[in-house]
Structures are given as structure tokens and as C-alpha cells.
Amino acid sequence: MTPNDGDTIVARATARGIAAIAMIRLSGADALDIAQKCFSGANLSSKDSHTAHVGFMQSDSKTDLDQVVVTIFRAPSSVTGENVVEITCHGGEMVSHRILDALVNEGARPAEPGEFTQRAFLNGKMDLAQAEAVGEIIHSGSRRAQAISLAHLKGSYSVVLHELREEMLDLCGYIELELDFSEEDVEFADKNRLSDLLERTRALLEGLIESYRYGSVVRDGVHIVLAGRPNAGKSTLLNALVGFDRAIVSETPGTTRDEIGEETEFEGMRLQFVDTAGLRNTTDEIESEGVRRAEAAIRKADVLVYVYDATVGMDDEEQAYLDKLKISAPDLQVFVIRNKCDLLNEYDALDGQYALSALQSMKDEMLITPLLSDVVKSVEAKENFGEGSFVVTNERHRYHLGKAYDSVVAATNALSKNMSGDFIALDLREAMNELGAITGATASEDILDRIFSRFCIGK
Missing domain, CATH: 3.40.50.300 (P-loop containing nucleotide triphosphate hydrolases)
Structure with a gap:
């Protein structure tokens, strides 16, 4: 899996079915050239990025297919970091299908599920947590779920994890430097700073892990049973x-x-009711x-x-x-x-x-508003959720946060027992790897493929 495999990909970016408009997206080095071969309007190669042009899309026999608006985004200033062309045509199955066929005939490859977002990640336009937030927004079932996913997409959650990982990396480097000069009794790592970092990290990770209980309810909805x-x-x-x-x-x-x-939905929360016998x-x-x-x-x-x-x-x-x-x-x-x-x-x-x-x-x-309001408040109170807190809604993230927490606790215990820096550094690196797995810094190719394969085609 590489971002520069030479292919220019194409897919419909809007849902199938009858609608006013549809959008088809191209991404890759040859996106402008392929679009130009099917476009009878302006010379796209001479146009600036982020400009829109009206014309007709044509088949390889120069038959007009539809009047369209073509918008171009030049690399790296695009959603994928590559050259991107978005073609807005009239809605319906036939029009978009014929335009897709024309673009494929000129050299574009049909995109795999999630491939546009995958390329955005691989080209550094977003990290893995932000990429997953895109899918969460698409599948969000309530305003609260959508708001949390949007916050993740904006990157504030990723920034916290990145800064924490960078600070761990610095201290880990100092500890390992001490080990190289152990015979000279030189201290590079400030033990108070290390202790403070471990305590702050432990508290932050604990809060994020705890937030998953609330986050999973927001994501899946409150399961309410009516009985009697x-x-x-x-x-x-x-x-x-x-x-x-x-x-x-x-x-x-x-x-x-x-x-x-x-x-x-009530007060932005998804409520799932079940009437029973x-x-x-x-x-x-x-x-x-x-x-x-x-x-x-x-x-x-x-x-x-x-x-x-x-x-x-x-x-x-x-x-x-x-x-x-x-x-x-x-x-x-x-x-x-x-x-x-x-x-x-x-x-x-x-x-x-x-x-x-x-x-x-x-x-x-x-007449039932007070009941519904109290139901929502009871869920919030039980999970001890505070406004402005980071909320974890992704099970994969919760798993890696838990593993990172265990490593931080182990490092804290090693420090309190004055154990060798080898043990502390090992625990810190394990914690860094777990945090990196969330943002994609240390995620394996198999994990990345599995995550992006869950996306819909065209995203």
C-alpha cells in the first residue's frame, strides 16, 4: 500500500439514486489529463487550483454525455494531497454511470472502498484517528455522535496524543543516553520531570479510557427497555x-x-426503545x-x-x-x-x-419531555462526562489506550523502585507504540487496510 502507485482513481462521491446532482471524484497524478480527455470546456491544464469550469463531458466518440461543472484541486492543496478533479453532473444512475465509464476508458481505475481517505492519510493530510473520524461522521446516528466525531476530525484529540508521544520520546532518549554513559555516572533525564510526565500521562489516559463508556453510548444510542x-x-x-x-x-x-x-433523538442523544411482552x-x-x-x-x-x-x-x-x-x-x-x-x-x-x-x-x-430529559441526564451523570472533555468512541482506540496505560503504570512502578533505566525506557517505548497505533504513526499495513476497507466507495 503506497500513496504513489501510479494509478489515478475514480468513484462516485454521492449516493446512488435519483437526485438533483451527483458528484464524481478523480484523484491521482493524471487526474487533470484524464478529465480533460472527456471534457469539452476549458483547458484544465492551464487553470489554477480551486477553480470551477462549465462544459460538457463526452464519451470517447465525442458524444455529449451531460453538462457539468468541473472543479480542479492541484496537489498538494487537495483533500488527498494529489491532483483532484470533482465533476458535478445531473443526478440519476444513467448520467453518472456513463461519465464513470468514459473516465475509466481514458485510464482511471475504479477506487476501492475508503481509498480517497487512505490516500489523504498516506500523503499526510490527516492522521489515522482523523481518517477514522470521517467514517464515524458518515455513520453517526445523532447530533452528539456527529459533534464528537467532528471534534476528532478537527484534530485536537490527535494533537494531545502527538504531544504526549513526543514528550515521551524526548525523555526516553535522555534515559537511553544515560545508559550509554552509565560508567561516568552522568544524569541526563530529570527524574522529577519523568515522574510528573508519567503521572500526567496516567491521569490523561485513565480519563480517555473512562470516556469510552459514555462515547460508546453516544455512538450506539441509549438502550431503553419498556417493561411492566x-x-x-x-x-x-x-x-x-x-x-x-x-x-x-x-x-x-x-x-x-x-x-x-x-x-x-432527544437533546442530541440517540434513544433506542424496546417494547416488551x-x-x-x-x-x-x-x-x-x-x-x-x-x-x-x-x-x-x-x-x-x-x-x-x-x-x-x-x-x-x-x-x-x-x-x-x-x-x-x-x-x-x-x-x-x-x-x-x-x-x-x-x-x-x-x-x-x-x-x-x-x-x-x-x-x-x-407531557413526556421531563421523562426523556431525565433519562439523558441519568446517562450523563452515570458516566461522569464533562463538557469540553475528549470523548473516545472508537473501540480500537480504547484498546490501545488501555495498553498504553498499562505500560505507563509499569514505568511508574519501575521508577519508584529505582529500577534500571532499561525497564523504564522499554515501558515508555511500548506506551509510545500504542499511542502511535491510534494516530497511525506505528500502525501496521494490515491494520490500515482493514480500517479503510470499512469505508464506502468514493470516500
Whole structure:
């Protein structure tokens, strides 16, 4: 895998399907020449970088294919660091397909998945963490996930890792220099500075590793299970929460027998709801399976919304179930809903419970806003996330941060025991390698190929 393999690559940069416009991107040393062979407008070779030109794309038989806008970006001032040409044509499958064929016939090679971003990385336009952020932005499922990925793309997270790695490298060099002059009893590495660096690094890595719990929730969404006795109004509440009739609602108990999932976004957070079968003892084989699945879903949930019928009340068995659940699953956030309060003439407020009517909430979403707001706040409080903190959302990054943390702890222990600089330097270099694997400084070719192969074609 090299950035200068001689190929000029081409791919559609916009999604397939009917649309107003489509964009086709070329990248490589011959991008301008290949585009020119198919373009009847301006002489691209004489035009400045970052300029746009109107003309017609043509086939090899000089048949006009479409009127287009061609924008050129000369190396190294382009997204890939190579010569880049972006051709904006009318949308639809046929037009873009014929233009792609014409460019391939003139020498361009169809791009592999993620190859444009891979070339940007290999040509130093971004590091590996920033390149992965591109894919995360594309796949982000909420505003918060997109915002975190955009922060990574901007590079502030990479800068912190790079500066930390550089400081480690300096100190490691001094330690190894001391070893070369060990017989002369010369000290090049300041032990206080080294101790301070190790402590700062340990605290920073610990914070980044801890942030992954929150980051993974932001990335994947908060998994919220609706549970309770049959006919408590769980399905009506699900419909109110997502804003449309997702689940079948019936006065007949036991209507929901399988999990029903739907998601929405609230305060920038992706919320994934699962409506489950009513919890009760039953001889019905299908309903019993639904109950088992409901209990399994609760064990996997981030948040449990337990719904009971206010006209019936919560019996001792239900309360005992909730009390037991809070002990067996202490990390599970539990919200208790007194549903159907609109059917009561009056009712007392109960601490820790939300009195509402799922049916009325279908008509007025503000009735469930406090519940959703508290759900989001509970997740943030549990993960102890602070505004302005770096948030890790990538499992690969979390793994390498964990390995780097272990090496820093080992180096700290070696220093406190006055062990030979050999051990400290070895641990520091292992930590540097792990941080380098995140930014791409030490990542293997196989790892790079695996990462970029997950991208879509044209990115």
C-alpha cells in the first residue's frame, strides 16, 4: 500500500439514486489529463487550483454525455494531497454511470472502498484517528455522535496524543543516553520531570479510557427497555415516545408478545426503545417465550422504564421485583411510570415516579419531555462526562489506550523502585507504540487496510 502507485482513481462521491446532482471524484497524478480527455470546456491544464469550469463531458466518440461543472484541486492543496478533479453532473444512475465509464476508458481505475481517505492519510493530510473520524461522521446516528466525531476530525484529540508521544520520546532518549554513559555516572533525564510526565500521562489516559463508556453510548444510542405487567400501557407509551403508532395497542392483555424496537433523538442523544411482552406467569407457550425475551432485554438495557397501571396500583410482587432488580443490576437506571393517571379523579405525587397518561402524551409530547430529559441526564451523570472533555468512541482506540496505560503504570512502578533505566525506557517505548497505533504513526499495513476497507466507495 503506497500513496504513489501510479494509478489515478475514480468513484462516485454521492449516493446512488435519483437526485438533483451527483458528484464524481478523480484523484491521482493524471487526474487533470484524464478529465480533460472527456471534457469539452476549458483547458484544465492551464487553470489554477480551486477553480470551477462549465462544459460538457463526452464519451470517447465525442458524444455529449451531460453538462457539468468541473472543479480542479492541484496537489498538494487537495483533500488527498494529489491532483483532484470533482465533476458535478445531473443526478440519476444513467448520467453518472456513463461519465464513470468514459473516465475509466481514458485510464482511471475504479477506487476501492475508503481509498480517497487512505490516500489523504498516506500523503499526510490527516492522521489515522482523523481518517477514522470521517467514517464515524458518515455513520453517526445523532447530533452528539456527529459533534464528537467532528471534534476528532478537527484534530485536537490527535494533537494531545502527538504531544504526549513526543514528550515521551524526548525523555526516553535522555534515559537511553544515560545508559550509554552509565560508567561516568552522568544524569541526563530529570527524574522529577519523568515522574510528573508519567503521572500526567496516567491521569490523561485513565480519563480517555473512562470516556469510552459514555462515547460508546453516544455512538450506539441509549438502550431503553419498556417493561411492566400486561395492559399497563407500554405500547401506547412507546408510540408516544417515538411520535407515531409503532406498536399495536389493544385493551386485551398480552397483545405484545415479541420485542418491538424503534428509535428517536432527544437533546442530541440517540434513544433506542424496546417494547416488551407483559411480565406475568402464564401457561401460554408463545407468551411465556415473550416474557423470557423481555427479561433478557432488561438484563442488557442501559435504562429500564417500568410502567404500571395507576388505576390498579403497584402490588407487593411488582415492588419486590423492582427492589431485587436494583440490587442485581446496580448500573441499570430505572424509571417508574404511573400510567393512565388521566383515569383517576385525583392522585398523590409519589417520589421517584412519573405520573402521566401515555394516551394524552400521544397528543402532547411536552407531557413526556421531563421523562426523556431525565433519562439523558441519568446517562450523563452515570458516566461522569464533562463538557469540553475528549470523548473516545472508537473501540480500537480504547484498546490501545488501555495498553498504553498499562505500560505507563509499569514505568511508574519501575521508577519508584529505582529500577534500571532499561525497564523504564522499554515501558515508555511500548506506551509510545500504542499511542502511535491510534494516530497511525506505528500502525501496521494490515491494520490500515482493514480500517479503510470499512469505508464506502468514493470516500
